[in-house]
Structures are given as structure tokens and as C-alpha cells.
Amino acid sequence: MIFFSTRNKSKANKDINCILKGLADDGGLFVPADFPELKLENLVDKNYIDMASYITSLFFESFTYDELKEIYSLSYKDKFQVENMIDIKSFKGYGFIELFHGPTSAFKDMALQALPNFVDKSKEKFSIDKETVILTATSGDTGSAAIRGFESIENLKIIVLYPTSGVSEIQKKQMTTSSSPNTYVLGIDGNFDDAQKMVKAILNDTKLKEVLSNRGIEFSSANSINIGRLVPQIVYYVYSYLELVRKNIIKLGEEINVSVPTGNFGNILAAYYSKRMGLPIKKLVCASNKNNVLSDFISTGIYNRERDFYKTNSPSMDILVSSNLERFLFHTSDNDDNYVSGLMKDLSNKGFFEVNKNHFNKLENLLSGYWVDEKSTEKLIGDLYKEEGYLMDPHTAIGYYGYLMEKEQAKSSPYTLIAATASPYKFPESICSSLNIDCPDSAEKMLKAIENNSNTNIPENLLIALNKEEIHKGTNKTSDIYDKIKSILGVE
Numbered sequence: 075m076i077f078f079s080t081r082n083k084s085k086a087n088k089d090i091n092c093i094l095k096g097l098a099d100d101g102g103l104f105v106p107a108d109f110p111e112l113k114l115e116n117l118v119d120k121n122y123i124d125m126a127s128y129i130t131s132l133f134f135e136s137f138t139y140d141e142l143k144e145i146y147s148l149s150y151k152d153k154f155q156v157e158n159m160i161d162i163k164s165f166k167g168y169g170f171i172e173l174f175h176g177p178t179s180a181f182k183d184m185a186l187q188a189l190p191n192f193v194d195k196s197k198e199k200f201s202i203d204k205e206t207v208i209l210t211a212t213s214g215d216t217g218s219a220a221i222r223g224f225e226s227i228e229n230l231k232i233i234v235l236y237p238t239s240g241v242s243e244i245q246k247k248q249m250t251t252s253s254s255p256n257t258y259v260l261g262i263d264g265n266f267d268d269a270q271k272m273v274k275a276i277l278n279d280t281k282l283k284e285v286l287s288n289r290g291i292e293f294s295s296a297n298s299i300n301i302g303r304l305v306p307q308i309v310y311y312v313y314s315y316l317e318l319v320r321k322n323i324i325k326l327g328e329e330i331n332v333s334v335p336t337g338n339f340g341n342i343l344a345a346y347y348s349k350r351m352g353l354p355i356k357k358l359v360c361a362s363n364k365n366n367v368l369s370d371f372i373s374t375g376i377y378n379r380e381r382d383f384y385k386t387n388s389p390s391m392d393i394l395v396s397s398n399l400e401r402f403l404f405h406t407s408d409n410d411d412n413y414v415s416g417l418m419k420d421l422s423n424k425g426f427f428e429v430n431k432n433h434f435n436k437l438e439n440l441l442s443g444y445w446v447d448e449k450s451t452e453k454l455i456g457d458l459y460k461e462e463g464y465l466m467d468p469h470t471a472i473g474y475y476g477y478l479m480e481k482e483q484a485k486s487s488p489y490t491l492i493a494a495t496a497s498p499y500k501f502p503e504s505i506c507s508s509l510n511i512d513c514p515d516s517a518e519k520m521l522k523a524i525e526n527n528s529n530t531n532i533p534e535n536l537l538i539a540l541n542k543e544e545i546h547k548g549t550n551k552t553s554d555i556y557d558k559i560k561s562i563l564g565v566e
């Protein structure tokens with residue numbers, strides 16, 4: 075399997091180089107040149123780790139199946155609250171894939187427990203003697219999951235940029251209490267897009283990269299721009315589908331819809347990859363919050379980032395530039411790198427791009443987009459809890475809304491898997507408000523109040539983080555970040 079940059083398919087790249095670099099030199103994202111076919115009937119009985127190892131071996135051929143099995147065992151065993159990493163809660167016509175049973179209670183653990191070991195083993199296996207610097211922008215969940223994944227990896231530093239006032243108290247604590255000496259957590263006075271822009275600028279700074287390279291230091295990324303994040307995310311769609319088959323909820327081969335609360339378009343892209351590999355997915359439902367740049371794009375073909383940015387109760391989706399959409403545009407335009415480069419140039423020069431008519435028609439058949447505001451999101455959480463006794467976090471509730479809207483619009487809907495991306499306990503203020511609980515004044519009391527007023531339990535890792543002392547304090551001016559990072563790396 076070779077990988078291209080979305081902006082240049084004349085150059086073939088090797089899997090481990092893509093993982094270690096994160097972003098292509100031309101600013102594009104690495105994508106697989108084609109999609110291997112899955113024989114679903116042969117996978118029905120595989121456990122999660124075996125399935126992850128198998129699917130990953132189709133993409134990352136530098137590793138053997140046995141090596142991947144070792145990596146996934148190391149990454150997943152004893153780190154998740156449920157035996158097979160994920161859980162499915164099925165109701166009539168739809169079900170939630172709970173992806174939040176890992177060490178930081180959000181779905182990003184699924185990939186960010188594995189990626190650090192891909193990086194580590196790549197370097198070990200191919201005797202790459204470089205120090206890796208993982209540079210990551212986060213709207214909350216990536217940062218904590220990346221720190222948990224990378225904090226114990228040798229010969230590596232991790233630097234996390236987050237919007238100081240754009241994450242929940244618990245998300246902040248999960249990051250700022252890390253005492254690992256290889257971890258740097260920098261709050262900025264901007265929003266997530268500012269943080270992501272900063273990361274991309276540094277990853278594209280050829281002069282800085284050269285200085286660092288001479289000292290044996292190389293950047294990579296833990297954001298979903300790294301292809302090493304995407305591949306482990308394909309696994310849970312395939313696994314969940316087959317779990318539904320095993321439970322006789324659907325028949326093998328039956329089409330389903332997938333509804334995904336979307337920010338950077340990584341999770342829903344992984345669902346698309348699974349579809350390209352043969353998973354019978356009819357529609358991908360892309361659900362957004364008030365930052366509805368994607369649902370506007372899906373209905374008009376115009377992606378316009380020039381708009382107000384809103385801070386919402388689903389902060390991990392407060393994004394105006396969805397990086398992975400670039401990959402999706404590449405794959406759905408028959409790998410047209412020139413066309414994609416042009417769109418991305420328009421986005422950076424004019425603030426918007428428009429896909430051509432042909433492409434738009436194709437996207438219409440694949441994707442639906444809906445968005446929902448904060449108040450309705452909280453109402454959905456309260457209503458579903460009353461009806462079914464199922465408690466969703468605000469992000470998951472947006473995915474649920476996508477399912478409801480698609481069912482209404484399409485008049486009928488196949489069984490729909492909704493990605494449940496975070497534990498409700500990560501966003502306790504919204505949950506208290508949704509369940510009509512008087513909101514106590516501290517995060518810890520809120521968690522206890524939710525536990526006492528629902529049929530759920532507090533994930534232990536959240537209580538531990540709340541009770542740890544903050545180590546990485548304060549906020550930085552976005553304009554100072556470049557220098558700050560250079561000083562961490564010892565560069566003038």
C-alpha cells in the first residue's frame with residue numbers, strides 16, 4: 075500500500091514516513107492510494123484486537139500481523155472499561171456505538187492509544203534514531219487522549235495547544251495535570267482554529283524543520299491529519315456492524331446508516347473508509363453544532379470559513395476548518411490532486427471554495443448534513459433519558475439529532491449506528507441542565523449529582539484528573555506561541 079499527498083499523487087510515500095511526518099511537505103494530507111476489500115463473512119468471529127490488527131495490516135504493510143497484534147495488545151489491553159473496547163446500546167432502529175470507555179472517556183482514545191505505539195515501533199523497527207516532537211492542536215479531547223497515549227514514549231516530546239477558554243473544566247484538568255516530563259501544555263487566547271493553524275504553520279516551516287533536522291529532531295502530529303489516527307478508527311465501524319449481525323439485529327450485507335457528530339471530519343471519514351472497503355453503509359450523516367460550516371457545505375457545495383465562531387456546549391466540534399474534508403474531497407473526486415489543490419488554495423486565499431457540479435451530485439448521494447443548537451441538544455438529552463433511560467453527552471446528542479432528521483427527510487431509514495463520542499460526565503454542566511438537576515458549583519459535585527440522579531456511574535479517570543494538581547498554568551498570546559515552541563525545542 076502506498077500513500078499520496080492529497081495535493082500530489084505523483085509521489086508515492088511509505089506508511090511509516092506518513093505516520094512519522096503527520097503532514098505532507100506540500101501541505102496536503104496523506105491518503106491511501108486505494109482501498110483494500112474486506113470479506114465480512116470471514117471477520118464475523120474476530121475479537122476487537124484481532125480485527126484491528128487485520129484491518130491495519132492491509133494499510134500499514136511495514137508491520138506484520140503479529141507485530142500489529144502486539145501493538146494493539148499493548149495499546150488496548152487493561153486500558154478500557156469494557157472487554158472489547160467498545161459497547162453497543164441498541165434501540166429500535168438505531169444504536170449507539172460507545173467509543174468512550176478508554177482512559178480519557180472520549181472516542182479519541184481509540185486511535186490515540188495506538189498511534190504512539192505505531193510511532194515508537196516504527197522507529198525501533200527501522201532504526202530511526204530521531205527525537206519526535208508531537209505537535210497537537212486540541213479543542214479538548216485530542217489533547218488529553220494524546221497526552222495519555224504519548225506520555226510514556228521514549229525519545230519524544232509532546233506539545234499541546236488548546237484554547238484556554240474553549241474547553242470544559244474537566245478537559246482542561248485532564249491536560250494541565252500531566253506530570254510527565256516530556257509533556258508541554260500551552261493554553262492560547264484564540265480558538266481551536268487558531269491553534270490548528272499554528273500547528274500547520276509550524277509543520278510547514280521548512281526553515282525551522284531543517285534546523286531541527288540537523289539536530290536529529292522531527293515533528294509529527296497527533297491530530298487526525300495523521301493517517302495513523304484514521305486507520306484504527308475504521309475498525310470500530312466494521313466491528314460494530316458485525317456485532318449487530320452477531321446479535322441478529324441486522325443481516326450480513328444489510329445496509330445501515332452511520333450518523334457522526336463531526337468536527338474535524340476524522341471520525342466520519344473513517345466510516346467512509348470502511349464503506350470503501352465494503353461495509354454496507356448507505357448514507358453518512360454528518361451532524362454539526364451551531365458552527366455549521368459542514369452542513370452548509372453539504373447543502374450548497376460551498377465551503378465558507380468566513381463566518382462567526384461560536385463556543386458551544388459541544389466544544390470538541392467548535393471548528394470552522396475541518397481538515398479531513400480535504401481527504402474526502404480527494405477520494406470522491408477520483409483522486410484529482412490538481413482539483414483538490416485548487417480548492418484548498420481558494421480556501422486559504424479567498425476564505426471559501428466551491429466544488430464543481432459533478433462532484434456536488436456525487437456528494438449528495440453519499441452525505442447528509444444537519445445542525446442543531448445548544449438548547450435543542452440539551453432537550454434531546456433530557457427527552458431520550460426519559461424515554462429510554464439512555465444518557466448521551468452533548469456531542470452524541472448531536473449525532474442522535476442527525477439520525478432523527480435523516481429519518482424524517484428520507485421518510486424511512488435503515489438501521490442507524492450513531493457514534494457516541496464522549497462520556498456524559500465530561501460535560502457535566504450540560505447534563506445537569508438537561509436532567510433538570512440544580513447545578514452544583516464544582517465539577518466534582520456535578521459528577522456526583524449526575525451519578526445520584528441517573529442510572530450511570532462516574533468514570534474513575536475523571537475524578538482522578540479533577541483531584542490532581544494543575545501543573546501547566548496560564549494562557550499565552552497566540553502571537554507568542556511560535557517563540558515559545560522554539561524555546562521548548564532549544565531553537566533561537
Ligand SMILES: *Cc1c(COP(=O)(O)O)cnc(C)c1O
Pocket residue numbers: 180181182215216298335336337338339340341342390391469470495496
Ligand atoms: C473530536 C470529537 C468529535 C469530532 O470528531 P472529528 O473526528 O474531529 O470529526 C466529536 N465528539 C467528541 C466528543 C470529540 O472529542
